[in-house]
Amino acid sequence: MNKELVKLILFGIFYKAFPKEIFLNSEILSIDMTEVKNQLCSMCGKKTMELREEEREVPFFGKVYIFSVTCTSCKYHKADVEVTDKNEPCKYTLEIDGEEDMKIRVIKSSQATVKIPHVITIEPGTAGTGYISNVEGILKRVKHVIETARDSGEDKSARKKAKKLLRKLNNVIWGKEKLKLIIVDPSGNSAIVSEKAKKSKP
Ligand SMILES: [Zn+2]
Numbered sequence: 001m002n003k004e005l006v007k008l009i010l011f012g013i014f015y016k017a018f019p020k021e022i023f024l025n026s027e028i029l030s031i032d033m034t035e036v037k038n039q040l041c042s043m044c045g046k047k048t049m050e051l052r053e054e055e056r057e058v059p060f061f062g063k064v065y066i067f068s069v070t071c072t073s074c075k076y077h078k079a080d081v082e083v084t085d086k087n088e089p090c091k092y093t094l095e096i097d098g099e100e101d102m103k104i105r106v107i108k109s110s111q112a113t114v115k116i117p118h119v120i121t122i123e124p125g126t127a128g129t130g131y132i133s134n135v136e137g138i139l140k141r142v143k144h145v146i147e148t149a150r151d152s153g154e155d156k157s158a159r160k161k162a163k164k165l166l167r168k169l170n171n172v173i174w175g176k177e178k179l180k181l182i183i184v185d186p187s188g189n190s191a192i193v194s195e196k197a198k199k200s201k202p
Pocket residue numbers: 041042043044045046071072073074075076
C-alpha cells in the first residue's frame with residue numbers, strides 16, 4: 001500500500017480517538033524541535049530510545065517546552081512540560097459549565113495533581129506525565145482511569161459507582177452538567193489558559 005495512504009489511515013484512527021485534542025495541539029505553533037535517536041533504553045536495553053525536546057507557543061499563554069522519551073521497541077514513554085515563566089506553586093480552579101469549555105487549553109506537568117471534587121483525585125506519582133491538552137482531553141483521561149478501575153474491580157458497588165461517574169463525565173462533555181476542575185502544581189509548570197480559571201496559592 002502507498003505510504004502516504006497508510007499515514008492518512010493511521011492519522012484517521014488517531015484523530016477519531018482524540019479529535020479536539022489533536023486539532024488543538026496542531027494549532028499550537030511548534031517553534032523549535034530537537035530529536036536524538038538511537039539512544040540506549042534503560043527499560044529494555046535496546047538502542048531504540050528517542051529523545052525529543054520541543055518548544056511551542058501556546059496562544060494567550062506563552063512558550064512551553066515539551067520533553068519526551070519514547071522507546072520504539074518496548075513502547076516506554078515519558079513526557080513532561082515546562083513553562084518559561086515558571087511560577088511559585090500554583091492552583092487553578094475552573095468551573096466547567098458548557099460545551100465551549102471543552103476547548104480551554106490545559107498545560108499539566110508531571111508533578112501536578114488533577115482534582116475533580118466528588119469524582120476523583122489523580123495524584124502524579126512516579127509515573128506522572130506532562131502534556132498540553134484541553135479540558136475535554138483531561139476529562140477523557142479521567143474517564144479512562146475510572147474505566148480501568150471499573151474493569152479490574154470485583155466489587156459490585158464500586159462498579160456501580162464508576163458507572164455513575166462515567167455518566168456524569170459524559171454529560172459534562174456534552175455540556176449537560178457542570179463540574180469543577182482543579183489543578184494543583186508545586187512546580188508551577190501547569191496552567192488552565194482561560195479568563196474563567198481562578199489562579200491561587202495551593
Ligand atoms: Zn525500550
